[in-house]
Amino acid sequence: MSKTSKHTAMLGLPYYAWAIVFIIVPLFMVVYYGLTDKTGAFTLDNVMAIAHPAHAKALWTSLVLSLESTAVCLLLAYPLCLVLARSGKSSNSFLVLFLIVPMWMNFLLRTYAWQSILEKTGIINTALAALHLPPQHLINTKGGIILGMVYDFLPFMILPIYNALAKIDRNVIHAAHDLGADDLQTFLRVILPLSMPGVISGITMVFIPGMTTFVISALLGGGKILLIGNVIEQEFTLAYDWNMGSGLSLVLLVFIVINIVIQMLTDKDGEGVL
Amino acid sequence: MKALKKFYVGLIFVFMYSPIVLLFIQSFNRSKSRGHWGGFTLQWYAQLLDDESILEALRNSILLAVLSAAIAVVLGTAACVAMQKMRAKSRAVVMGVTNVPMLNADIVTGVALMLLFLTIKIERGFWTVLLAHITFNIPYVILNVMPRFRELNPHIYEAALDLGATPVYAFFKTVLPEIMPGVGSGALMAFTMSLDDFIITHFTTGSGTQTLSTKIYSEVKMGIKPEIYALSSVIFVTVLVLLILVNRVQYRLDRQRLEAE
Amino acid sequence: MKYRNIMTIRKLTSLALTGVLLTGSALTLGGCSQKSDDNANVLYVYNWGEYIGEDVVEKFEEETGITVIYDEFETNEVMFPKIDADPSEYDVICPSDYMIAKMIENDLLRPLDWDKMPNATAYTGKTYLEQAESFDPGNVYSVPYTWGTVGILYNTEEVDEEIDSWSVLWDEKYYDEILMQDSVRDIFAVALKYLGYSLNTTDLAELEEARDLLIRQKPLVQAYVVDEVRDKMIAGEAKIGVIYSGEAEYTREENEAMAYVIPKEGTNVWIDAWVITRDTHHYENALKWIDFMCRPDIALENFEYIYYSTPNIGAMELMDEEELENETLFPDLDNYDNLEAFDYLGEEAEAMYFELWKELKSAD
Numbered sequence: 001m002s003k004t005s006k007h008t009a010m011l012g013l014p015y016y017a018w019a020i021v022f023i024i025v026p027l028f029m030v031v032y033y034g035l036t037d038k039t040g041a042f043t044l045d046n047v048m049a050i051a052h053p054a055h056a057k058a059l060w061t062s063l064v065l066s067l068e069s070t071a072v073c074l075l076l077a078y079p080l081c082l083v084l085a086r087s088g089k090s091s092n093s094f095l096v097l098f099l100i101v102p103m104w105m106n107f108l109l110r111t112y113a114w115q116s117i118l119e120k121t122g123i124i125n126t127a128l129a130a131l132h133l134p135p136q137h138l139i140n141t142k143g144g145i146i147l148g149m150v151y152d153f154l155p156f157m158i159l160p161i162y163n164a165l166a167k168i169d170r171n172v173i174h175a176a177h178d179l180g181a182d183d184l185q186t187f188l189r190v191i192l193p194l195s196m197p198g199v200i201s202g203i204t205m206v207f208i209p210g211m212t213t214f215v216i217s218a219l220l221g222g223g224k225i226l227l228i229g230n231v232i233e234q235e236f237t238l239a240y241d242w243n244m245g246s247g248l249s250l251v252l253l254v255f256i257v258i259n260i261v262i263q264m265l266t267d268k269d270g271e272g273v274l
Numbered sequence: 275m276k277a278l279k280k281f282y283v284g285l286i287f288v289f290m291y292s293p294i295v296l297l298f299i300q301s302f303n304r305s306k307s308r309g310h311w312g313g314f315t316l317q318w319y320a321q322l323l324d325d326e327s328i329l330e331a332l333r334n335s336i337l338l339a340v341l342s343a344a345i346a347v348v349l350g351t352a353a354c355v356a357m358q359k360m361r362a363k364s365r366a367v368v369m370g371v372t373n374v375p376m377l378n379a380d381i382v383t384g385v386a387l388m389l390l391f392l393t394i395k396i397e398r399g400f401w402t403v404l405l406a407h408i409t410f411n412i413p414y415v416i417l418n419v420m421p422r423f424r425e426l427n428p429h430i431y432e433a434a435l436d437l438g439a440t441p442v443y444a445f446f447k448t449v450l451p452e453i454m455p456g457v458g459s460g461a462l463m464a465f466t467m468s469l470d471d472f473i474i475t476h477f478t479t480g481s482g483t484q485t486l487s488t489k490i491y492s493e494v495k496m497g498i499k500p501e502i503y504a505l506s507s508v509i510f511v512t513v514l515v516l517l518i519l520v521n522r523v524q525y526r527l528d529r530q531r532l533e534a535e
Numbered sequence: 536m537k538y539r540n541i542m543t544i545r546k547l548t549s550l551a552l553t554g555v556l557l558t559g560s561a562l563t564l565g566g567c568s569q570k571s572d573d574n575a576n577v578l579y580v581y582n583w584g585e586y587i588g589e590d591v592v593e594k595f596e597e598e599t600g601i602t603v604i605y606d607e608f609e610t611n612e613v614m615f616p617k618i619d620a621d622p623s624e625y626d627v628i629c630p631s632d633y634m635i636a637k638m639i640e641n642d643l644l645r646p647l648d649w650d651k652m653p654n655a656t657a658y659t660g661k662t663y664l665e666q667a668e669s670f671d672p673g674n675v676y677s678v679p680y681t682w683g684t685v686g687i688l689y690n691t692e693e694v695d696e697e698i699d700s701w702s703v704l705w706d707e708k709y710y711d712e713i714l715m716q717d718s719v720r721d722i723f724a725v726a727l728k729y730l731g732y733s734l735n736t737t738d739l740a741e742l743e744e745a746r747d748l749l750i751r752q753k754p755l756v757q758a759y760v761v762d763e764v765r766d767k768m769i770a771g772e773a774k775i776g777v778i779y780s781g782e783a784e785y786t787r788e789e790n791e792a793m794a795y796v797i798p799k800e801g802t803n804v805w806i807d808a809w810v811i812t813r814d815t816h817h818y819e820n821a822l823k824w825i826d827f828m829c830r831p832d833i834a835l836e837n838f839e840y841i842y843y844s845t846p847n848i849g850a851m852e853l854m855d856e857e858e859l860e861n862e863t864l865f866p867d868l869d870n871y872d873n874l875e876a877f878d879y880l881g882e883e884a885e886a887m888y889f890e891l892w893k894e895l896k897s898a899d
Binding site: 007008009010011012013014015016018019021022023024025026027029030076079080083084087093094095097098099100101102103104105106107108109110112113114115116117119121122123151154155156159160163164166167194197198200201204205208209212214229232233236237242245246249252253257259 | 279282283286287289290291292293294296297300308309349350352353355356357358359360368369370371372373374375376378379380381382383385386387389390405406408409412414417418420421422424425441455456459462463466469470472486487490491494498502503506509510513514517520521524
Binding site: 053054055057058112115116119120121139140218219222223224225226230231234236237238239240241 | 610612613615616717719753756757758759760761763767770771772882885886889893894896897
């Protein structure tokens with residue numbers, strides 16, 4: 001066994017090497033830029049710049065919008081996956097695929113299409129007008145940004161949750177029923193805990209990109225709401241201040257640390273299975 | 275209850291597909307402007323066939339997406355297997371590092387990689403973009419594959435070994451089928467992310483290599499060419515038809531198997 | 536059951552991937568391009584997307600025997616870091632005025648040899664060369680390619696008054712009907728011009744006044760957009776928008792009720808111009824390219840495709856009366872005495888603009 005396990009451990013080497021060259025080294029460049037000024041001298045100013053009112057507000061807005069989008073994604077995806085995974089038809093995994101395929105249309109084109117749907121003269125408001133209902137203000141608001149994020153990231157929530165749910169052995173559920181558990185108890189004590197790894201993957205994959213998005217706020221938020229992603233992107237492209245941009249990016253690393261902690265907390269039992 | 279379920283699934287589908295339908299309609303619009311119907315036309319489809327630069331960009335995009343997803347799947351899955359041997363703490367650290375490319379704003383990843391390539395003096399072009407795409411694809415693979423291991427029954431693998439299977443054989447026969455859905459969805463996400471990326475590609479590419487995404491973004495100033503809508507529709511319909519065909523075949527195979535049983 | 540689920544996903548993924556792979560590889564034979572060596576007869580061109588006549592590159596290649604590698608960029612801001620990182624990556628580029636000034640200041644450009652560009656010397660209008668001196672003194676580095684103004688586009692069916700001033704953008708009756716440009720300099724130019732200041736000011740007090748004015752305007756603004764003013768105005772989303780003249784002309788083709796005005800307080804005259812990079816490996820070819828762009832028939836072909844005003848007097852002579860009388864494309868610049876081109880203001884001033892802009896974008 002020990003020889004096998006050594007071999008198994010070596011399987012990770014290509015990725016570790018990859019991660020060192022293409023993740024860690026560039027990350028250190030970000031750290032270096034973030035902790036120095038234009039002359040190359042050490043400074044904490046770029047990181048502390050997050051306290052600047054405009055930056056702090058942008059970070060807070062990003063956090064709130066990203067959390068809200070993650071919550072909406074979870075609320076939409078979980079019941080959907082439950083329906084698809086538990087009905088037991090094998091064709092349902094196709095349905096899941098069909099939910100991913102829209103992402104093969106270019107992101108920018110899809111977002112423009114949402115403008116056509118949400119605008120004052122868009123499809124929804126035209127339909128409302130035909131029904132003599134008052135027009136709704138759907139675009140250039142925070143709601144518009146959340147909708148954009150949900151649309152864009154929903155597949156990232158659906159896939160892992162569906163996978164986790166589809167994997168649950170029917171017999172486990174039958175056993176729970178046989179032991180007298182009702183549907184709600186079965187769900188809370190059996191299905192939900194078993195699907196948690198998928199849920200956590202999903203939350204990570206929605207929340208984290210949501211924190212740094214900037215195109216969505218420009219196209220569906222009317223450019224009126226400043227997100228931390230906008231600030232960082234513009235530090236690089238407009239102000240051309242890589243030190244400040246890197247410093248603010250470092251602040252976002254806090255969220256990676258939080259994520260590591262969550263994974264450690266939820267991984268108590270996982271001592272490895274091979 | 276059943277109707278309610280169907281309604282709900284249908285609703286999500288409407289949500290996911292309504293922009294796509296709009297793009298599809300737009301590809302037949304004589305007017306170049308979104309939101310203004312200038313009459314039905316097929317001219318954009320005809321022009322598409324003559325547009326070398328768009329087709330070239332398409333080739334690059336597809337090749338990048340396929341290669342980067344495939345390589346990311348191999349590297350990522352191998353890493354997941356290896357991580358099962360780790361203590362929870364070191365595993366959390368690896369997972370943390372893995373999340374970095376996802377959390378870093380694209381522009382940060384893109385600029386950092388550009389600096390890296392400049393420092394080690396690799397000529398930027400197709401291959402550097404491929405390296406970059408693999409880098410941001412691996413996390414998606416790992417995040418999809420890792421959860422599968424938690425539910426894996428380790429005894430089956432050990433039993434296979436006890437029965438004399440080599441570790442490799444045992445892996446392919448007992449572990450891989452179990453984690454396959456994770457691998458599949460990881461590959462799918464990786465493919466999708468690669469197809470859609472703009473910023474990182476922009477900074478890591480050199481002169482002469484454009485993808486569909488960089489092409490579309492560069493057209494924004496003068497208005498997106500309707501050929502792009504036509505091309506997107508063609509790609510989309512192709513994929514859809516392909517999926518439906520596979521679905522049909524699968525359905526028939528399933529039926530045959532059931533009848534045989 | 537479980538097993539079958541797994542099989543399904545595996546099979547369909549592999550099938551889907553195989554399908555895509557096959558299409559991909561069929562298309563890809565000889566797909567990836569390699570950079571040729573420095574001595575080859577090639578030219579690396581970096582231009583805005585869709586910013587050249589459809590057959591022009593081909594004609595150039597046929598006539599000169601030079602192979603063109605043609606790439607496109609989306610904004611000056613994404614182009615700059617690439618050139619800054621490697622000023623030999625492209626030979627000839629078409630940036631905007633203030634960006635050219637910035638590139639000159641960062642020593643990224645190589646002076647032009649005007650003697651080798653007879654067409655550029657003969658046909659580039661004097662007025663435009665004079666305008667270009669504001670960002671390229673002495674016309675050392677750049678040859679103007681297109682130019683235009685920034686003004687107000689409005690829908691005459693929706694707006695009853697005759698607009699002639701920036702002040703309309705602060706009129707509360709147009710609540711949620713105004714589109715502004717989503718870029719630092721463009722936005723501040725509007726407010727600065729309205730206040731009667733220079734759009735190249737670096738005076739903090741003037742800029743703060745402009746910022747406050749813009750924050751006051753923010754609730755009235757429907758959206759700050761980059762490129763969608765055109766489409767949104769055509770669709771009737773908004774009644775008034777700040778827009779580039781070339782795009783204004785395009786909306787008028789889709790909807791005749793659109794009117795474009797240059798406000799009486801003055802505005803920005805912008806110029807996009809060809810420049811050659813400092814470390815170019817194909818200087819002679821680059822000169823040939825620029826000169827080719829200035830040949831009247833080619834300039835006309837470009838103009839008719841992109842429909843932005845041309846500074847080429849040779850091309851203008853080939854146009855019909857109607858086109859030349861188009862006030863949007865060819866306004867008589869002598870009628871306005873407060874038009875300015877953007878200049879590069881230096882890092883410190885740029886940081887100041889950016890700071891004020893963040894405050895605007897962050898305001899409620």
